[in-house]
Amino acid sequence: MKFEIRPYHPSDLFSLYKICLLTGNSGKDATDIYEDPELLGHFYAAPYAVLEPDVCFVATNNGKPCGYMIGTKDSQKFYEQCEKEWFPVLRKRYPLSEEGVDSMDEKIIKRIHAGHIVKPELKDYPAHLHIDLLPETQGQGIGRKIMEVFISRLKELNVPALHLEVGKANPGAIKFYEKIGFYKIHEYEYSIAFGVKLK
Numbered sequence: 001m002k003f004e005i006r007p008y009h010p011s012d013l014f015s016l017y018k019i020c021l022l023t024g025n026s027g028k029d030a031t032d033i034y035e036d037p038e039l040l041g042h043f044y045a046a047p048y049a050v051l052e053p054d055v056c057f058v059a060t061n062n063g064k065p066c067g068y069m070i071g072t073k074d075s076q077k078f079y080e081q082c083e084k085e086w087f088p089v090l091r092k093r094y095p096l097s098e099e100g101v102d103s104m105d106e107k108i109i110k111r112i113h114a115g116h117i118v119k120p121e122l123k124d125y126p127a128h129l130h131i132d133l134l135p136e137t138q139g140q141g142i143g144r145k146i147m148e149v150f151i152s153r154l155k156e157l158n159v160p161a162l163h164l165e166v167g168k169a170n171p172g173a174i175k176f177y178e179k180i181g182f183y184k185i186h187e188y189e190y191s192i193a194f195g196v197k198l199k
């Protein structure tokens with residue numbers, strides 16, 4: 001296995017969708033819990049790569065994408081851009097179902113319709129990220145390395161601080177963020193927001 005980290009390239013987009021699904025159940029394979037295999041990627045992966053590719057990075061194994069670090073420099077601007085350029089087409093493609101439908105697909109469809117807001121407790125941490133590595137890539141220091149690459153890019157771009165949200169059902173990822181120097185900003189019912197200052 002030969003791992004490398006490089007900037008995102010448009011030809012990686014399909015791999016991002018796949019990796020997002022293969023790690024989308026609190027870090028584990030979500031293939032069996034979503035009927036539409038694209039939905040998770042529509043919300044959690046593709047908009048970053050399409051709208052803000054300058055802060056997206058890909059880990060490769062012998063040249064093949066096996067993980068990513070994607071994000072935004074400024075969550076507020078990114079959310080506004082999603083409203084204009086990303087969600088409208090998806091909202092038409094995936095209309096909300098009748099009340100009472102409560103599948104995993106429907107949960108993501110509801111998020112697509114609701115859009116994003118910057119939570120007040122996170123407004124001093126404008127950048128945010130998502131990191132997902134396939135199982136063969138985990139536990140070998142690649143997560144730490146791709147985070148260093150991402151953070152050094154944000155520093156070059158003068159971004160003051162960064163946050164992320166992790167589900168409480170993903171204790172391995174929580175340990176990872178604590179190990180690499182993130183601290184808890186806020187605890188929600190099902191997730192924890194971690195952050196780090198860059199200046």
Ligand SMILES: CC(C)(COP(=O)(O)OP(=O)(O)OC[C@H]1O[C@@H](n2cnc3c(N)ncnc32)[C@H](O)[C@@H]1OP(=O)(O)O)[C@@H](O)C(=O)NCCC(=O)NCCS
Binds near residue numbers: 023139
């Ligand atoms: C979570 C994830 C990004 C961590 O990346 P990684 O490459 O496996 O982590 P690294 O090997 O760089 O580990 C860095 C440090 O975190 C610790 N760590 C990483 N994963 C851990 C785990 N599951 N349990 C405990 N500690 C862990 C390592 O021990 C290491 O500490 P050390 O440097 O003191 O030895 C990766 O495992 C992953 O993508 N998992 C699946 C998807 C996911 O859960 N994404 C996060 C969603 S919020």
